[in-house]
Each structure stands twice: as structure tokens, then as C-alpha cells.
């Protein structure tokens with residue numbers, strides 16, 4: 001586990017402040033639902049308009065209903081009131097349903113878009129970005145966005161409309177008093193704007209801290225066996241505690257600023273209204289305006305003040321959403337280093353499996369000073385069985401990674417069946433290759449699904465046949481529910497040899513042109529080893545295979561052995577030949593294979 005709380009350095013660019021711009025980018029996601037959006041905005045306007053109409057109803061009620069002392073006029077005024085109530089209720093219902101629908105839909109679409117983007121990124125992104133950071137963006141940031149898009153945005157729109165409409169109605173009711181209100185407005189908006197900026201910055205920081213906490217949990221849980229074996233729990237508890245406290249501190253600063261923002265806005269707006277009312281009251285006393293007009297003015301003044309107050313609070317939430325949306329948009333903007341060409345060439349329909357490396361030089365982006373492969377020239381003929389040997393760090397795995405086009409070489413070309421792999425769609429290329437890694441990944445699903453990973457369209461009978469070919473049927477049938485048994489996340493309920501045989505079954509289904517095999521270094525028991533070896537034997541027959549060899553049987557049967565050292569080919573030939581030459585191979589063989 002990391003000795004220190006992990007630093008939030010990752011492969012995702014962190015551009016400076018973007019304010020509400022990233023929230024506006026969300027509109028792109030709402031575009032397919034333009035009709036619903038229009039309907040929602042219309043309902044919103046009707047709802048806001050009918051709230052404003054209440055002012056006129058109150059004015060009629062006071063001046064005609066109560067003022068004229070006529071029961072019929074009062075009844076009419078009340079009927080008007082009821083009609084406005086029904087209209088408002090209908091509009092609120094429509095607005096609320098449509099906006100929530102759009103909110104949920106947009107967030108679901110964003111989740112899918114971000115996940116699809118993450119899946120398309122090249123492996124170097126995942127080397128520089130912690131898994132927890134990506135997970136946090138996909139979960140906690142989208143959850144926050146859901147609230148913001150689903151309700152806060154709607155509330156903010158409604159409140160803005162109410163504020164603008166309220167000010168207009170104030171102007172209609174009493175232009176003189178409204179002028180007074182407008183003079184006071186900058187004193188409210190200025191501090192609110194400044195505080196708002198601070199809230200946005202702190203929101204971003206707060207989401208970043210939450211991501212740190214998530215990333216730490218992710219690492220600890222995945223390494224729980226190491227944590228417990230090294231009695232690292234107290235240290236991890238402390239580090240986790242520190243991260244949680246750091247997240248708490250930032251969240252607290254953000255909440256404080258939000259609270260000050262809301263309080264200041266309320267104080268300033270209602271203070272200003274008090275002053276206006278005081279002047280308005282005197283105007284009624286000296287007969288400049290009627291009682292109904294003052295009542296309506298009072299209503300609008302409260303509506304506007306309430307709107308300004310809640311808008312400042314909503315603004316705080318919107319800015320939080322902007323922070324979350326910024327984090328998601330960044331992920332959408334990460335460019336992938338490995339892209340399919342605009343006009344990919346196609347591989348020959350009848351695969352042959354000829355591989356060619358020409359003067360290939362490669363350095364890992366994270367280690368630019370030392371080449372992992374230099375001047376590598378190699379031709380593997382169709383059906384050839386090539387074994388790679390060499391000391392740890394010689395570049396054997398790197399060769400596989402380049403073949404799968406996880407990285408592009410710095411110089412030189414790699415050809416698959418005569419075509420430069422940079423001119424192929426990576427999916428096409430990888431479709432013809434199958435990798436059996438040392439420690440295969442088993443997914444949290446049953447055996448059927450785990451084997452079918454090799455070929456989605458395979459029938460149950462084909463899966464079973466593949467399992468037979470991989471010598472996996474016996475142990476799978478012995479599991480409590482046979483092939484239906486849940487294999488546990490990451491295959492924690494299977495042994496190393498069993499995991500390998502599942503990986504081999506996957507490869508059988510896939511029927512690749514080129515087989516890449518990284519033999520397990522950990523010793524399998526003799527029985528397991530024989531089963532795995534038999535399965536591999538039949539798998540390799542008739543196809544090109546490159547094996548990172550750790551077993552004598554493999555190197556003996558290989559058509560050619562390639563000895564790699566520090567990224568270069570230092571010797572090549574058959575086992576006996578290389579043994580006779582002495583050198584690195586003979587030394588390695590005596591250590592490794594005996």
C-alpha cells in the first residue's frame with residue numbers, strides 16, 4: 001500500500017477556472033431532447049408567470065373586492081384566484097416532470113459517454129491515472145451532477161424568471177420605488193459574485209479530495225491480503241483518516257462560504273426591501289399610491305427578494321455542479337495516443353500469421369531515457385513457435401505490448417501479415433491475437449461468462465468444448481454449481497493453474513492467428529502443469545505463437561529461441577545450439593530450467 005496518502009497527480013489535465021462554461025457544455029447532451037426542453041421551459045415560464053399574476057390578483061382583491069365592499073366583486077376576484085392556482089399547479093407538475101426527466105437522461109448519457117471514452121483511452125493513460133480517480137469521476141461527480149441538472153438548474157431558471165418578472169412587475173406597479181431597488185442591486189450582486197467564485201474553487205477542491213479518498217480505498221481493498229500480511233492496518237487507518245479529514249476541511253470551507261453567501265444575500269435584499277417599504281408606506285399615507293398597489297408591490301418585493309436570496313444559494317450549488325462537470329468534461333477531453341487510422345487497411349481474409357519487426361526502437365513514456373527495445377529486427381513465419389527468454393526487465397513483455405499496439409514504437413515498423421499495424425484498426429489487429437497472461441483476469445461472473453469473454457457469440461456447447469480443450473471441464477464440473485458457479489471477483493476463488501486454464505479456454509474460442517503466451521513463473525503442481533501444458537500444445541498447433549518461456553519443455557519444443565537482454569536480441573537459435581554456444585542462454589537455462 002502507498003506509504004503516504006497518494007498525491008492527486010494523474011494523467012488528466014487540470015485547466016484553470018472555467019466557471020459555468022463546463023455546465024453550459026452539458027447543453028450539448030440535452031440537444032437530442034430539445035422538444036422536451038422547450039416544453040419544460042414553456043411550463044417554467046407559465047408557472048413563473050402565474051406566480052407573478054398572483055400580485056395582480058391580490059391587487060384586484062384589495063382594491064375591487066375589499067375596496068368596493070361588493071360580495072359579487074369579491075367572488076369574481078376569488079374565482080380568478082382559483083383559476084390562477086389551477087394553472088400554476090398544472091404548470092409546476094409539467095415543469096417538474098419534464099426537467100427531472102431531462103436531468104436523469106442527460107446524466108445517464110454523460111455516464112455512458114465518459115465510460116466509453118475511458119475504455120477507448122490508451123494504456124499509458126491508465127499508468128498515470130489512478131483507477132480510483134476515474135471511478136470517483138464516474139460515480140460521485142455524476143451523482144452530484146444529477147442533483148444539479150435534475151433540480152438545481154430548474155430551480156435556478158425558475159427563480160431567475162421570477163426575479164426578472166418580479167422586477168418588471170415592480171416597475172409597472174411603481175416605477176419610482178423600483179428605481180430605488182435597482183440602485184441597491186449592485187451592492188447585493190457584487191459580494192455574491194465574489195463569494196460564488198470562491199465556492200466554485202472550493203467545490204472543485206472538495207471533489208478532488210473525495211476522489212483521493214476513493215482512490216485510497218480502492219488500492220487498500222484490492223491489496224487487502226498484502227495489507228493484512230504486513231499488519232499495515234493501523235497505518236492505513238491513519239492515512240485514510242487523514243484523507244477523510246482533509247476532504248472534510250475543504251467541504252467545511254465550502255459550506256461556510258456558501259452559508260455566508262446565502263446569509264449576506266438575504267440580509268442585503270431584505271434590508272433593501274425594508275427601506276423601499278418605508279418609503280412606499282409614506283407614499284400611501286400621502287395618497288400617491290393605493291392600498292392595492294402597495295399590497296401588490298409588497299408581494300413583488302418579497303418575490304424578488306426571495307428570488308435573489310435563493311438564487312445566491314442555488315448559485316452555490318450550481319457552482320458545485322460546475323466543479324463536478326469540469327472534472328467529467330476533462331475526462332471526455334483526454335486525447336488517446338493510439339487512434340485508428342482514418343482509412344484503415346484490412347487484413348487479408350485468410351490469415352497467415354506472419355510477424356515482422358523492422359528496426360524497432362521503443363521507450364516507455366514514463367521512462368524516456370532508457371529504451372525498452374532497441375534496433376529490434378525479427379521475422380516470425382506463419383505457424384512458427386518462438387520462445388522468448390531473457391533476464392527480468394529484458395523487454396519480453398514490452399514486445400507483446402507493441403504487438404497488441406498498446407503503444408506505438410518510437411522508430412521502425414511492426415507488420416502483421418504484411419501490413420504496418422499503425423494502418424490497421426486496433427480492434428481488427430487485436431481480433432486476430434490472443435494473449436494468455438501469467439496471471440489471467442477472471443471477472444466477477446460464472447464460468448460460462450468468463451470463458452465466453454473470448455467470443456461473445458459462442459453457444460453453451462462451444463463454451464463447453466473450449467473448456468474441454470483447455471482441460472478445464474473437470475475442475476469446473478466439480479464446483480458447487482458447475483459452470484454456473486460464480487468465480488468471485490478477480491477469480492479469488494480459483495487456483496493459479498485453474499485461472500490459466502480458463503484463459504486458455506477463452507483463447508480456444510477466439511481462435512486467434514497469433515498466440516501470445518506468458519508462461520506462469522510460479523510453479524504449478526506437476527498435475528496442473530501437465531494439464532496446462534497439454535492444453536497449450538493443442539492450442540499452439542497450426543498457429544504462430546510467441547511464448548515468454550519459463551519452462552524447459554517450452555524452449556525444447558520451440559522452433560526458435562530468442563534471447564533478449566536490455567531490449568536487444570543477443571542470440572537466436574534452437575535449444576541445443578544455444579547451449580553449445582554457452583553465453584547468456586546457457587547461464588539462464590542452468591538457473592531457470594533445472
Ligand SMILES: Nc1ncnc2c1ncn2[C@@H]1O[C@H](COP(=O)(O)OP(=O)(O)OP(=O)(O)O)[C@@H](O)[C@H]1O
Nearest residue numbers: 127364366367372391392393394395396397398399
Ligand atoms: N509501463 C512502463 N513504464 C515504464 N517503464 C516500463 C513499463 N513497463 C516496463 N517498463 C520497463 O521496461 C523494461 C522492460 O520491461 P518488460 O516488462 O518488457 O521486461 P520483461 O522482460 O517482460 O521482464 P519480466 O521477465 O520481469 O516480466 C524494464 O526495465 C521495465 O522496468
